[in-house]
Amino acid sequence: MSERRPVIRILPTAGLKQDLQALHDAALKKPQGPEGRLLRVALNELGRIQQGVPGTHPLGYMPSYPDLSDCETTYVGADPNAKPSHRIVWRERAPQRPGEPVIREIIALGERANGQAYHMAGQRLGRPVGFTLAELAAQRQPIASPSRPRQRLTGSFDTPSMNEPDHQFE
Amino acid sequence: MTRNDNAHGGSSPGAELPKFSVNVVPTDQLRHEELATVLNLYRRGQVTPLIFGDGNKPEAAIIPFAAFVRLMKYDHAAHVHAEADFQAELSRRIQESDASGEAGMTVEELAESLGPLGQQWADDHRAAQQEKRHE
Incomplete structure (x- = not known):
């Protein structure tokens, strides 16, 4: 007797919808461009996430990025002969009650270069660079706190470190 | 005498009044002395309620x-x-x-919300899933 797989539903954030919409619209404008293929591959990967396939790997905490240690990353690339150019960042929420579906929240689809996808995901989850989830949870108002140096927060979102080696957080 | 058919009633569900009759005191030619008389009748409880109106149509009530x-x-x-x-x-x-x-939602629903390319992907994906189930 085969084991029944849990039902998985995806919950796209508004930002993720915008990421996909931009890709879709670009593909419509340039039917021969790489965007159409990238869109199809991204949707295929989302389909696999919905089927319960794990991500390419779980994410860990790195001080130069927002803490996404509760998230997974799935690699996406339009060119099978090149390193995947994009990342889908998502996280799973266990059902609150028996019988409810597992929710996989899709947070961002972004470029791998400069960790763009991860910075986008952090921004959408309201997580500044350099703070662990535990630190954020311990603060009641992590963003609005006047005691927090402002430069550190704005700098973390607007100017992600360009010197960060990509292989550290793929 | 006129009959009230609850034209102004019915605002309270389940509280419909049965029809009832009232005497309407016309106001168009009501003089001060007559008003004092009907008010006295009202105070003595002989006319309760006291209804005013013209053309035998109740307009106001003293209660x-x-x-x-x-x-x-x-x-x-x-x-x-x-x-x-x-x-x-x-x-x-x-x-x-x-x-x-x-x-x-499902990824097919998400794709369909994007536009024609997403719709096409969703159709292809559903067909592929169907085929896989039949294998």
Whole structure:
């Protein structure tokens, strides 16, 4: 007797919808461009996430990025002969009650270069660079706190470190 | 004498009054002395309620103040009840909306919301899934 797989539903954030919409619209404008293929591959990967396939790997905490240690990353690339150019960042929420579906929240689809996808995901989850989830949870108002140096927060979102080696957080 | 057919009634569900007759005092030619007379009749309880109107059409009623307060209380209770129902319905819809937002969607639904390319992908994906199930 085969084991029944849990039902998985995806919950796209508004930002993720915008990421996909931009890709879709670009593909419509340039039917021969790489965007159409990238869109199809991204949707295929989302389909696999919905089927319960794990991500390419779980994410860990790195001080130069927002803490996404509760998230997974799935690699996406339009060119099978090149390193995947994009990342889908998502996280799973266990059902609150028996019988409810597992929710996989899709947070961002972004470029791998400069960790763009991860910075986008952090921004959408309201997580500044350099703070662990535990630190954020311990603060009641992590963003609005006047005691927090402002430069550190704005700098973390607007100017992600360009010197960060990509292989550290793929 | 005229019959009241509840033309102004019916605001309270389940509280329809049976038809009743009233005497309407015409106001178009009512003089001061006559007004004093009917008011005295009212005070003695001989005309209760005292109804005024022209063309035998009831327009206004003089009723005991206690009855007026009771009427106000009744209307207020009906208003509070209606407001509570409205708020309960509002809460129910908000909760439903929140729940549906958190319930997620399928990737096919997400793709279809993008436009023609997403729609095409969703169709292809469904067909491929169907084929896989038949294998």
